[in-house]
Amino acid sequence: MQYSLEDGLPYYIELTGDTDFRQLFSSKKNLALFESIDEERAMYRYAPGKWSIKQIVGHITDHERIMVYRSLRFSRKDRTQLAQYDQNLLVDNSRFDELSYQQVLTDYKNVRNATNSFIDTLSESQLNLTGTIWKYELPVEAFLKGTIGHEMHHMDILSARYGVVGKDADRL
DSSP states (O other): OOOOGGGOHHHHHHHTTTSOHHHHHHOOHHHHHHHTSOHHHHTOOSSTTSOOHHHHHHHHHHHHHHHHHHHHHHHTTOOOOBOOOOHHHHHHTSOTTTSOHHHHHHHHHHHHHHHHHHHHHOOHHHHHOEEEETTEEEEHHHHHHHHHHHHHHHHHHHHHHHOOOGGGGGGO
């Protein structure tokens, strides 16, 4: 089935395709791309009112932190329905643009390392436990796929709207 961005989580899950979510979380490709961007470029916005690259990296990190926390709860059989979060509120009340880009990247790396450590602790039965976020009741594995799919979505935006693509990242 084809989902669109308006469908939220199912869209992000679909972006992962048939690739194992563990492989996607372990990949260093996006980190290498982020590391190719310097401090000045990290402040780039493609239009007034749009997030800077720093803010996008920070948002990806915040989203991963939130979704992995939720996955932790569900993997431990906590059936509490969890609410959505307001991404704009979180970014607007962050310090991403005040921090050095290296600080933002260090946080991204630390959260990714913690995520991979958490994933390594999960059994197949834990990955199959379900939880509910807003209107989506899904297994832990699907929430993790949606988490890395969310990053893939933002990588597409960085490529299409910010001109950040692989070795050509210095075009900004």
